[in-house]
Structures are given as C-alpha cells and as structure tokens.
Amino acid sequence: MAKEPKRAPRPGLVLDVDRSTPPILFHHGEGFRLEKLPAGRSRVIYAAEPLPGIPDPDGAIRDALANPIGESEPLHALLKPGMKLTIAFDDISLPLPPMTKPDVRQRIIEAVLDLAAEAGVDDVHLIAALALHRRMTEAELRHAVGDRVYDAFAPQGCLYNHDAEDPDGMVILGQTPHGEDVQMNKRAVESDLIVYVNINLVSMDGGWKSTATGLSGYQALQHHHNPKTMRNSKSFMIKEDSELHHSNWRQGKVLKDSGIKIFQIETTINNNTFGSDGPLSVLQKREWEWTGRDRASFMAMNTGLKAMSSRAKRAAFQSWKAPYELTSVQAGEVEAVHEVTTANTLKQHLVPVEGQTDILTMGLPYICPYNVNSIMNPILVMCLGLGYFFNMYRNKPLVREGGVLIMSHPTPWEFHPVHHPSYIDFFEQVLAETHDPVEMSQKYEKQFAEDEWYRHLYRTSYAYHGVHPFYMWYWGAHALEHLGQVIIVGGDTRAVKRLGFRPASTLQDALEMASDTVGPQASITHYHNPPILMADVT
C-alpha cells in the first residue's frame, strides 16, 4: 500500500518553559511523574527524533565486510582454512533496552559465519565479551546471536561467556608506557583473527574499549576503572576528553603491537527506544504533542502500574524490546572504524545547549547497563544518574560546578541476590563508612576484587564481579566532585541517605532544598532522557 512519506526527523530541542508549557514527563524507575517546572527560569532538553534506519541492513553488513575501513583487508580475504577464528561480541549491557529480534549482533555474526563457512574455517569460537559483568543466560545469548548460531555452537562448547577469573584462560600481554597491564582472553590471543561485533548505543562504546576491556580482566581494568581516571574523564562520552579512553587506547596499542589481528565491526542504532506507535510510544513524544490516545494510554499505564507489585512492574518493563534500527555499520581496522562510528553516534545524540545551569533535573528510567532482567538497586541509581546521565555532555557539564542535581527515582533498598551479591555488602559495609571514591578504593577495593566467594559466583553463577559496585561508584566520581548537592525525589529515604544524598518527597520540595545551595531564582534544566541525547554545551 502507498504510505504517506515520513516527515524528516526533527533535531533535538531546548525548550524554554513558559506558562503554557504542560507538565513535563519524568521517568521514575518503573513509573512516571508529571512535573510542572517553574516558568521563566527552566528549560527542557529533548532528544532528536530517531534517524531513519538502513533499508537493507543485511546488504549493508555484507558491504561493510567486503569494503573495510583503514588498513584492513576485506573479511573474506582474512579467512583461511585451518585458521583459528574468534568472534567476540558485546554483552547484555548493550543496547538498552534490549532490541527487538533480530538483534544486530545476530545479523552480523551470521554474515561473518557465512564467509567463514565459505572459506572453510572450522575452528570458530564465539565469546560474549563481558569483562567483569555477569554471565549471560542461555535465553539472553539466544536473543543476542539468534537460535541458529546458538544451536550450532553452544552445544559444542564453542559459544560461551568470557571468564576474566579463569586462571588458565587469561594472558598478560605486556604493559603500556604508563605501567598499565594489558590482559586478554587466552583463546582470543591465540586466534589468528578476532572479529569483534559491537553495538554502539552511546559514543563511549566501541574502539579499543571493545577488545581491551570486553575481553580483559581485573588486572588490566583497575588501571582505568579507578577514581583518578574517572575524575579526569570530562566526559568519558568523548574519547578526546576521556582519560578512560586514553588508557584504553594505550592498551589497544599494546594489543596491536603484540601481533593480535582484530577485524572490528561497529554499528550504530537510532534512538527509537519506545517506537512510534506501540504502547510506550507516548514516552517518546514531546508533552504538548500528546494526542488524546497518548494521554489515555499514559493514564491507563500509570493507573495499571500503581496497582502492580514491584516485581510485576519490573517484569513488565524488562520485557520491553526496543525497535531500534541500524543506522550505520562499518568494519575494518579498530581506530579508523571507531572514528566513523563515533561521528554517526553523535549525529543522533548531540543537542546544542547554550550555557550551564544551576540545577539539573532528570528522571531515571527503569534500566541501566547493569540491571537488564534485574533490579535497579541504589548503587545503580547513583551510577545511572551521576555516572551516565551526568556525563552525557560535550565540552562542559550541563550543570555548573557547585550546582545541584535532582534525580527522580524510587531508589528501593532492594538488590538482586544472584546478580549483585557484592553490591549488598558494598552498600551495607562500605557506604556506611565512606562515600569518598578514593578512600573506598584504597581501603576496600582489593578485598572485594579478590574475595573468593564473589569470584566463585562470578565464574559459576550470574553475579557481577566482586569489584563491580566500586566501579559503579567510580563512574560517578567526576559528578560527585563537581556537584554541590544531590537530591533524589520520591526515593526510599534510608537508601537515599545511605548514598549520601538528600531525599525529597516532591520536586517542589527538592527545588526548595536546592535553593540552599544555588539561591532562590536558580536556573533549572531538565534532561529529558530516554530516548538518549547528549548535550553539546557551549
């Protein structure tokens, strides 16, 4: 049928709030709040509308494999009979929320395996490059790589999760000139070729972070996942301004110099998180453009959510699959590929914003990279707000130094016992004593990182590594140093206080509390995310 040609996607928007501005949507975990922002001194930053996806993704993937970027031969020329091939791919933390089937990784891996089969490559291993994240379950792996790939490789033990604590499975490749160890999965090191399959959700992903982090272990990661590096990553979303990336790139150079051959495949997706016509599509619209149907579905959803238990709400939200579309795919040499990927990612995310603000508000959604099919515990609330959302800027932070961050999230004192065991002890023991990243790293990090029980759970169960909660706290180190005050609206009071933040019942209360720090007529900026956006602050 002939369809109306689609309107070109609109760029991001900075809205100056006036008296005609309707209440603004704040994500609030597995729920929502509608908040009226003060007119005359508030603004709202909206994401750009989703860029159009590539009409023929499989064709584009084949084309990328045949026409690599940088100093690399086409993939088919790198594949030889008798060779050892390792295909590594991004884990469950990407994309967020997980995307509708077929996942980009499945499309790419099938295309790569097709070429490998044609070239007569028999020795193929597929590894979920999860570094110190939790292992992926069978269902999660099937979703990422597809049933065809899973059924062909998993039963033979050739499709598995990376194990950074396997004493026989990790290799030290050397040190960077800065004294940073470079550690990698042994199977990958011994392979004639590593093909890395990436999904770039934000500009931080990809590049040497894929292999040098994803296939690495604590011995190497501790050199950049630490308070000093994170405080000097301003922000870690921009490679040039990120000490985290500088360290990763140094490690990447060691990898390259050691003779390891990597064929990097990177992809970008648009920010079509909630779809244009599904049940959650209202969350992707600007409030004054909500139709009668949008308002009815929002009210029905809100009413339903209020009647549901936390568990049921989590199950409902975690079942959502985002209809992301592939916007670019590029393959070849790691750094050349990543340049193009970053540019394509920023094309979707960047929104120009003039000047910083006194108060930054944000509604935190139900998901972050570390609670897919899990619980967003208070540490992850901190990490999502102060680590990820705060750092979604280029040039300078959205909020001025000494400003106030107001986040909206229920922040339950609740942990997933299987996924986050060391988080529980971190919350109870470490945060009860200190909120200072440097102090906790010196005093507690090694103890958690080398704890045998956490190590055992990481390797055999589905637990994040023992050191992981520290890393979550370090993600927010730059924000903690930069901000004058952090307030959480609608959170569990005890949990918020344990985090070292101030609890508020309503946004109005929070603004009142913020005035202690930034004065009564402070400027306010609301970061309307998701869908993902990145502020280009001038």
Place this chain on the structure above:
Amino acid sequence: MGGLSDLLSKAADVQLPRLKKPLAKLPFPLRAPSTPLTVEPLPPVRKTGVDFDTEWARSGPARAAREVLTTTVMEPVVQYLASPNRQGLDRLEGYEGPMIFAANHHSHLDTPVMITSIPEPWRSKLVVGAAADYFFNSRVKGSLAALSIAAFPIERTKVGRRSADLAADLIGDGWSLLIFPEGGRSPDGWGQEFRGGAAYLAHRCDVPVVPVHIEGTGRILRKGRTLPKPSSTKVTFGAPMRVGEGERSAAFAQRIEHEVAVLADEVTTDWWSARKRSYAGTTPALSGPEAGVWRRVWSLDDKNKRSSRRSWPRP
C-alpha cells in the same frame, strides 16, 4: 410602559455567571496540553479526507461483513428502488484479473447499482474510488463508506499522487476498481466530461477498462434530492478496452467517454444504430446539447421520454 422598559434594561445589565468549559479545569493529562509559546506546533495529522485509512476494510472479516451486507441489504434495496435491467455482461466473458469499471454518474444510487451488477469474480474483490472531500470528511462517514462499499478516498479537487498510488497498488494486489470518471454526480441530468484517472490507471497498471452506462438512477435520486423515488434503470456493460499502442492517457480517456456515450445511444436506440452512429461520428454526446439551460432541460425530458418509450415491450 416606562416601568417595564426600566425593568428590561436592568435585566439586560445583570451579569450572568460565565459558563466555563468544565474540561479546562482538569489537570494534564486529563485535558489536552497547551503548546509552549516558543514552539511551533506540529502540523495537524489528518486522518480524514485522502489520509483516511481504509486498509482494514479490505481485510477478510470486513469483506465477509460486506458480502453479508450486500446480499441482505443492498441487493433488495437496489431491486426495490431501481430494478436494474443489466445488459452486456456477456462482453466480460473470457476475461480474468483486475479491471477498471468506468461508469457515468447521476446519483448516489449508482454505486450500489454497480456493486450489485458487476459479476463475479470481480465483485467480491472490488474497491470504489470515492470523493475524499465528500465521503471521507468525517471518521464515521468514511468508516461506513469503507465498510459498506469498500470505498477508498480519491482526491478530486487536485491531482493527488497519493490517491493514484493507492489505486495502482490495489490493482496490483488484484483488486478491481469502480470509478466514476466524471468526478461527481451530474448537476443537471446530463453527463460531464470524463477525467483522466481511469485512463491513467489503465495505462499505468496495464489493465482493461470496462465502460458502463447507467441509465435512470437520476430519476430515482438525482443530486439535490433527499428521498428516493423508485423507478426502473438500465445498466449496460461495454466491451473491455485496452490502451492502444502509443496511445496517451488523455486520448484513452476520451475514447472511454465515447464508448460510454455509444452505450447510452444503444440504450435510447439499438445496438446497430448506435454502432453506425459511432463510426459515422454522430453519437450524441453524454454532456447533451450546447445550449441554454432551459433547452438542455427540455432535451433531457425528451431523452427520458424516448427512453421510457423504449421500455415498452415491442410488438
């Protein structure tokens, strides 16, 4: 009188409490949002007119419902009001696949008369091009039109690529099309010039056009009348026509109009006379004589009389 006028003027001065819109007091999202002053509002999304979505009306359940509606309601009503005498159906024998039925247009009754006259296999997979500005200007009217007669919107006030694309896609999917190339009902009983839509689609989709002449529906429910007056009608199907080699759409449109005029002549005279007049180039035009209003009306009356005379059985 003075006291009464004072009273009236005082009464006029009394301020009645203003009736406020009750919905305006409700909070968002119970009421519609206002647009911030600095923002350009989105252009309204039209869901009526040519943008009306009729795809659902071509689904299996809708087709089944329409079939029931056609046989239980439309056919008896058409039979009662118009008792159509259908001629020329034998000319369609041997043809398969989608076709475009192009008929003259005098009355709202033309569509049901045509739907009940078009034979299978075309009838069960037939869509009707209907004026977007008339039939699809409201959701209710559009839904009724889409369900009952499988109507889809056609832009008649301007050249609309969207309508043409939709029609071409439907033909491509195997649907036959009923179209009234005059673009609207006759205002005075005489025909109007045929527009190029049917010819263009036949050219684009390479399907035949069946010229059809409907006689008598104007007497039952002409334009401007609200209540129908039962009478007899005649529906004459012509031989399917194809676009000639190198023939342009405009020329084909004229040829279709001419064939319908020949069928009209066939109704008022006989087939042989109509064919002879056609070859001689003396077929009376559908649009009637070029004359003043009263003479056109007079001629129409004459035509109707001749037609009704022909309805008598021959000796």
